Amino acid sequence: DAGVTQSPTHLIKTRGQQVTLRCSPKSGHDTVSWYQQALGQGPQFIFQYYEEEERQRGNFPDRFSGHQFPNYSSELNVNALLLGDSALYLCASSPRREREGWQFFGPGTRLTVL
Amino acid sequence: AQSVTQLDSHVSVSEGTPVLLRCNYSSSYSPSLFWYVQHPNKGLQLLLKYTSAATLVKGINGFEAEFKKSETSFHLTKPSAHMSDAAEYFCVVSDFADKLIFGTGTRLQVFP
Numbered sequence: 001d002a003g004v005t006q007s008p009t010h011l012i013k014t015r016g017q018q019v020t021l022r023c024s025p026k027s028g029h030d031t032v033s034w035y036q037q038a039l040g041q042g043p044q045f046i047f048q049y050y051e052e053e054e055r056q057r058g059n060f061p062d063r064f065s066g067h068q069f070p071n072y073s074s075e076l077n078v079n080a081l082l083l084g085d086s087a088l089y090l091c092a093s094s095p096r097r098e099r100e101g102w103q104f105f106g107p108g109t110r111l112t113v114l
Numbered sequence: 115a116q117s118v119t120q121l122d123s124h125v126s127v128s129e130g131t132p133v134l135l136r137c138n139y140s141s142s143y144s145p146s147l148f149w150y151v152q153h154p155n156k157g158l159q160l161l162l163k164y165t166s167a168a169t170l171v172k173g174i175n176g177f178e179a180e181f182k183k184s185e186t187s188f189h190l191t192k193p194s195a196h197m198s199d200a201a202e203y204f205c206v207v208s209d210f211a212d213k214l215i216f217g218t219g220t221r222l223q224v225f226p
Contacts, residue, residue, distance in 0.1 A: 004157075031212070042204055042216030043158070056213050090157065094212065101146035101165070101208030105158040 002027075004106035006091050012112045013081050021076040021109045025093030032074040033103060034066060035090040043090055049074055050096055078111075086113045116141045116207045118188075120217035128225050133192040135220045137205030140186065146208040147188045149179055150216075153201045161203075164188065175199070200224045 005024045013019050025032050031050045035043035045058035049068035063079045072093075078085055088110050092103035121136040139145055149161040162173025169181040179190045188205060205217040 033212075033214070035214075035216075042219050043214075045213050045215070048213065058213070092158075092214070101212050101214070102148055102160055102163050103212075103214060104160070105150075107157040 004091055004093050004104055006089075006106040006109050008109060009107070010110045010112075012114065014114050015081055015083060017081050017113075018077065018079045019081060019111060021078075021089050021091075021111070022073070023076070023091030023093075023106060024073045025091075026104050029093035029095050029104065030072050031094045031096045032068060032072065033092045033094070034074070034076045035092065036060070037088040037090055037108070039087070046076070081113045083113050086111060116145060116209050116215050118147075118205045118207050118215065118217040120203075120205050120220050122220050123218065124221045124223065126223040126225065127195045129197055130194050133190070133195045133199065133222065135190040135203050135205075135222065137188045137190065137217060138186050139188055139205075139207050141207060147179075147181065148206040148208070148214070149173065149177070149188075149190050150204045150206055151201050152204065152219075158204070161190070195222075195224045197224050197226065 003026050007022045033048040034046040037043040046060050048056040052068045065077045068074045088108045090108045091106045094103045117140045119138045147164040150158045152158050161177050162171045164171045164181045171179050177192050203220045207215050
């Protein structure tokens with residue numbers, strides 16, 4: 001079992017560009033959450049997907065959007081990139097049926113906006 | 115609303131001495147609480163979880179945490195630190211809809 005995988009590992013973009021990050025959940029997990037971790041801070045919740053729908057959203061602007069596919073994999077899209085979007089983006093997966101709250105994290109995608 | 119407060123941003127210990135990382139929580143109902151560890155350039159790993167069962171929770175790598183409702187605390191401990199324990203530790207609370215709310219983190223340094 002490969003666990004949660006994310007791609008790419010690193011990404012460099014310039015202001016105003018758009019970016020797509022990808023995530024494959026751990027086998028048997030059907031819920032995917034995305035978090036943003038700025039340097040020196042704890043992760044902040046962006047949104048969560050289950051059954052291909054956004055179920056919850058954190059305090060992030062509409063420039064952040066996502067998608068979940070039938071195989072439970074997910075994408076995070078960020079439009080009109082700002083310097084402040086530079087961060088580690090973490091994907092986490094969990095099995096909806098357990099509802100104990102814990103989530104299994106991937107290694108993250110490091111996004112740098114110049 | 116749920117929140118967690120990690121009382122120390124940095125903790126330094128010598129190898130072989132006890133570790134104590136402090137966390138207080140705020141929740142309007144019985145919370146689910148977790149400790150995660152993040153090693154440099156790596157993802158977050160679940161150390162242990164409390165989900166209203168036993169108040170003393172045992173995790174991986176010899177870590178434990180005790181849920182104290184009267185003190186609204188969930189401190190992480192380990193009897194004897196190893197060099198490999200040096201990392202960033204996050205206290206986390208889950209809201210009713212499974213959104214994880216992270217503390218600001220405690221950086222643990224272990225000296226030989």
